[in-house]
Each structure stands twice: as C-alpha cells, then as structure tokens.
Amino acid sequence: MLNAKIPAGPLNTKWEDYKGHCKLVNPANKRNLEIIVIGTGLAGASAAASLGELGYKVKAFCFQDSPRRAHSIAAQGGINAAKNYQNDGDSVYRLFYDTVKGGDYRSREANVHRLAEVSGNIIDQCVAQGVPFAREYGGLLSNRSFGGTQVQRTFYAAGQTGQQLLLGAYSALERQVALGNVTQYSRHEMLDIVKIDGKARGIIARNLITGQLERHFGHAVLICSGGYGNVFFLSTNAMGSNVTAAWKATQTGAYFANPCFTQIHPTCIPVSGDHQSKLTLMSESLRNDGRIWVPKKKDDNRKSSDIPEDERDYYLERRYPAFGNLVPRDVASRAAKERCDAGYGVGTSKQAVYLDFAAAIERYGSIEANKRQMHGVSKEEIIKLGKEVVAEKYGNLFDMYAKITGENPYETPMRIYPAVHYTMGGLWVDYELQTTVPGLYSLGEANFSDHGANRLGASALMQGLADGYFVLPYTIGNYLADEIRVKAIPTDHPAFAEAESKVRDNIAKLMSIKGTKSVDFFHKKLGKIMWDKCGMARNEQGLKEAIEEIKVLRGEFYKDVRIPGDENEFNPELEKAGRVADFLELGELMCIDALNRRESCGGHFREESQTEEGEAKRDDENFSYVAAWEYKGPSDYVLHKEPLVFEEVKPTQRSYK
C-alpha cells in the first residue's frame, strides 16, 4: 500500500505542523551531506541554489551547455500566486480550490493546499532576486487572468515569464557555484541511478563532450528533469526534453504515476508539413483578449476578413458563457478538435481555428483615445492606438507568429490548433516529494503531484519553484537527518561498477545495431501512434492497437536503428537514441494506463465516458485514485493505487458554463 505520508490535522495547518515537527540537520552536518540534482530548470535550479545556501554539498547536472537553457525558459504567460493584490476575492483557499477543480479532482488536496500557501513567497523571492515582472504606473506589480479562474492572480514579464524566473533561479545557482557550494556539470546526461542497500546513493552520468562515463555519489538524488511530452515527437517541448532520467528512476524501482495524463494546449501554431520538428505555443494569456472562432458554415473557404460577424461561431463563448474564452486548457482543446472534426476548421489543412484580436484592438484603442482625451477620432486612428497597446502586451508572441507563419497577426486572425504541451503524470512522490525509492526525490514537472488530470495555466512555474525553493529544502532534512553518520561512499563500490557496466552495455548495444534508419524515423513513428491513439481522445480499441504497435516498433528499433559516429565522442545521435529507447517503453505504459482508466478526467478523454454534451465524465466510484506503476521489465508493470480522499472539496462534474 502506498503511503503518501500526508500529515494529520486540518488541511490549512498541515504544512505548518509538518515544518514545526520535521527533523533538522545542523549546519556542520550539512557540509558533509552531498545531494545530486538532475536538471536545472525552475525546480532543479531553485532546489540546487536553496540547498547550496543551506550548506549542503550539491552537484547540479544538465544536458544543455548551460543551466540557463532548461526548457522552463520557454514558459510564456505567467506564474500564479494567491497575493490578492487586485482585491478581487483571491485567497489561498481559492487558488487551492481552482487548482483541484481544474485538475478534475485527481490531485492530492494536501499537496495542492501547500502549493497555494507558498505561492506568495515565490513572488517575493523572485522580486528580491531582481526578476523584472510587469508593473503598473504606480510602480506596483501587474496581474492578468489565466484559464480556469475568475480572478487576476497571474504575475508576468511580457511573454517571457519563464525566462525571467529561470534566469533568477540560475543567477542564484551561479552564486552558489561561485561560493563553492554547488558544482555544475553541464553537457552531462544522467544514465542510471546507483542504489545501495535499497537507497539512492548516486548516479552514472555521461559527459556528452567526451562520451566518458562518470560515477557520482550523493546521499540523496533529486530528479528535476521535466516532462515527457516529446514521446509524441511533435510537442511544444524543447528538442532535448526527455524522460530518460525519470525513466531510469522507474527502472530502479520508483513508481511512475498517472502516465496517461498529458496536457494538450489549445493555442499552438498548426503543423505546416512533414518537416516539422516541433510545435510552438502561443501563450494562454492571449485568451485574455483574443476571441476564438470558426465560420458557421461548413468548409467555408473565404478569407477571414470576408466572413461577416454574424457568420462567425465564437464557440467557446457560446458553449461556456461563464468562462468564455478562458475555459481550462483541456476543455478548450477538445472544443477546437470537435469543431475541426465536424468540418468547420480553417486554413489549408482545415486543422485550425481562428484566434482573433480585432475586437481587442478596437477596445484598447478606444480606451487609449479616452485616456488621452482625444475626441472624434477616426476608426483608423483608434485601431492604430489599439495595436500599440496589444503590441506592448503581447508583442513578442505576435512577432514569433509572424516569423513562423509569414502572416501578420495584427491584420489577420492567427490560426491555432492544440498541441502536446505538458505532462501531469510523472514519478510518484509522497508529501515529502520522495519517490518509492528512499533518498530519491522528484520535483517539478517530473513528478505527478499537484495538477491532477489537467494543469491550469501559469501553475507549472508556480509548482517548479514551490518544490525547489520552499518544499524540498524542508522535507529533505527529514530524511538526511538520519544520514549524518553515513560517510560519502567511494565510487569504486561494486554498486557503482555494476551500474556503470550496465550503462556501458546499453550504449554498446545501441551502437552495434548499425541498422538502416535514423533515430528520428522511429521517434516520428512512435509520435504518430501516440497522437492518433493516445492523444486528445482515446478509446479501448485504439489503445489496445497502440500497445501492440509500440511493441513491434520497439523491436524494429533495436534491429534497425543507425547511429553514426562513435560512443567516445560528442554524438548527438547517440543521445537521441538513448532517449527514444526510453520513450518506446514509456509510450506503451501511457497506453496501458489510459486503457486502465476507463473514465474521462481532465486531459484524459475516453470516448466511452462522456456526458451528453460531450464533456469529460469522471467515474469517482471506481477511479478516484492515483495509478502508480511499478516497472518489472519492458511491457511488464504492476499497478499500485493511492486512493484520493477529498475532505475539503467535494468532487462534482466540472462546469465552466
């Protein structure tokens, strides 16, 4: 039975109580305790920096050339915090409630409440680091709205919030590197976890420049390696984002939870052709002001500007009047798919809907004209003023759209379509963020903990930094307090030698295949299976087919993949091959999980389980649990269930009408 170790007592005092009673490690002992951090995104960098500040000896690993490149950098829209600076009724409880509801009642109440409690501290910390959030003329912080909420609690830095937050965490990390508390290992990839007497005690990493394998000891290991959206090949993730670190943890005995919970983001630039290597997100913040529509007539081939107002279907506003264009992501994505599948899509591929700023430009233009006390101005002038306001709010996003598509979004509506963006599933962790392997922790997107079956916008940055700055530095002490007598284990220990030779054999096996097809060939094939059968809509037959197809594809991969070059050198194809090999196992598990969960919830939509209006229909009686999968071997998994208990929030059919 999985023990989530949720503290007893009322929900709103659990974290306070925990902090008041958890074990502490004194400063002298901290200096002798070593912690390995895998990944330097928001979760990893903030954890590594904070642990270094506390005095632990930290080693931080990333596969990129610098910690600052981690994909958190690409987060656009913002970060939530229950500051209630806008006096619009926000509170810790509201943020907690919105997040649990937004996650379609598949997350743990205690974790989410803690997240909401520390959200305000994050903003304070970031501002103190010099993160330049957007401000009002009075000099105070500005907020905007995101999907699934009715308050303005999102803090932002234009469309580059992730960049600014990550650079804040990165600068804190570099400060610790300079002070000698953190050692940085860039262009290194973790390829196995070393377990001694059942505890995580280190890793095997490959130096990506030289190809050499290295052994590193740690009293604890933190997996902060992000999500696994690239299993779909096409996603908004960075090209290098991968599941390898989390998957090696799974193979070493950590359970993998809710793998089928993937988030398909509604507003991305549509696929343009077979050459496509990745998809680009257009921030959810655009739904603050943009209106989403398709023509009312099927197969309408007119230009958007030729379609009069009354022949447009603003389908989100029509279906969900209370939240309108700001419904949660899963709802908005399915609604777009529904319209396109029904034949109302736009653009050459017909797999797109419009995101239109014409109304916002006019509205902002009028406000601006009023502000400047300009009277009787022409419509052209109003539009000119409006475009300036929109450019200030969303300029970088509009520029990006223009560069990619060659179209001017100030003049014509953007074409958008849903794309894989985030994965709510991940390593199972308890309240302390520890996996089922003692000493092995997981933070940020790499764990499963806070977002249930659907993550609300601007909550990923919040969770990554909450875990790294304010949760783990407390909870890890509770474990390490009992480790103070353990001296650093020399890396010539047999467990290190064994793990290294396993990694070496794996690499040799991949290199020796010398087949005829590139790694990308297999990755694209896997992505297509996943998108078609384990994507926005899933059904029993499709999932069963997908499981078989993935097994066959995995067999072909190990027979026919071609990796050029040598293992003892900088070899990006070899790196990719290792990651795709892991995706080929994970993909199957995602389908197994999706097949097992015969209900719809959040981003997991089983066609067999929907309401009359086509909304996701949960089955709380049978599926109100976290599905944590134990790895026994490829295609061999054992399901463990963590029942979800709701004491504060009563699960209901989510309604955004």
Place this chain on the structure above:
Amino acid sequence: MEHYNMNLTLKVWRQKNKNAQGNFETLQAKNISSEMSFLEMFDVVNEELINEGKEPVAFDHDCREGICGMCSMHINGRAHGPWDGTTTCQLHMRAFKDGDTITVEPWRAGAFPVLKDLTVDRTAFDRIIEAGGYVSVNTGNAQDANNIPIEKHKADLAFAAAACIGCGACVAACKNSSAMLFVSAKVSQLALLPQGQPEKRTRALNMVAQMDKEGFGSCTNTGACEAECPKEISLTNIARLNREFINAGFTSEK
C-alpha cells in the same frame, strides 16, 4: 503567403573535435520548403547524411522558439543569419531562394572554442555570471513583493536588458570578440532595480574582470553586437555599464 521549394548548396564548417583541424565541406540541401526553419533544413540534410552512412552535422539547439539561446551558427557572415532580431531557430527558409549558396560557420571567438562542427563552448558566460550577475538574497530572505514600488519606466528598461538569452551572437559579431553587450545587459538589469543597488559596484568590477580573464576583447563601440543581437539588446546598456564601472572604480572602498 506563397510557399515554394528550393535546392541549396551549403558550405558548412566541419571539425571533429576541439583539437582537430576544421574545414569547409560542401553539402547539397534538396527540396527544401520555404516553410521550414533553418534548423529544420539542417534536420533534412542530416537525415540524408545518416541515410548515406555519413556523420551528421553537429549543432546546438534546444527550444526552437527563440528563447533558450542554445542555437548559434554564423550564416553568410552574420550571427543568426540575415533576419534582424531573430535567432537561427526562428529564421525561416523563405529568407532564401532556389539555387542559393549558404555558408555556415560556428561562432568565431577565442573564448568560445569549437567542440564539434558548429557547436562551441560558451561556459565562459556562466563564469561571468558567477562573478556577480546576481542579487545575494537567500531563499526566504525576501520581503513582500509590493513593498518597494519600482518606476514602470525603469522596470521596463530592466526587463529589456534582462531579455538577453546568452547566445553569444554579440561576441561572434564583434571584431574584437568582446562580451560587453552580454555583460552590460546583466549589469544594467540589476543596476536599474533597487534590489541590485547594494552590490552594484562589486558587480560591475568583478564581471568585467572575469570577462577580461576569459579572453574576450575590448569594446570599440562599433555597434555590431546590437545589430546582430536576436533580442535587440540596446547599445545604451554598454554606456550604462561603462558608467557603473567607472563610478565603481572611483568610489569602491576596496
């Protein structure tokens, strides 16, 4: 937007590793769509090379949406290619036409040694940040975020400087291989904000000292960095850095 296909000749820098001698190799890129990004064009070329049993061209890239700063490439003599304010990953092939020859080199700077083909080592930038590109505030030290109002204009200027992605195009574009635009962006961001005040002197002095130590050249105000910066970081940041540096030199008590 009219889309078209094209055939291109690429002259690409190939170099086995840091110590090997490099040379240009001529490659053909066939049937390239104008809708592809520049890196997707390289994906196609690499796929072809792998199928022919040859080694693909190594290049740095990650987010492919212009923000991580990992992609580099000197294209036809310009850092990040012909479009202003654009990273290589956001450069699209409609910038080229059928029959073009494109020369692609790695960043050229002593402080950025080539690791392989078009990949260079930019860890010098990390070490410059280590020298002072931060505010010394431990987790938990912070006061309420709205306690210190910051003039919007200054906050906006700080943000514009903070938009630097650390790609190194400024160094590659500079005839002196100077990192002044990079250093000035970080110094400016923090000098403009109240949170950066207590350490402003040591920051300017230490970051510049580290820059020199890494072997970056001096600034002669040619402005090539600003012209090639994909995030259009302004040259006025360098003026601000100079002011901070001189002021610190005169007033620092160390």
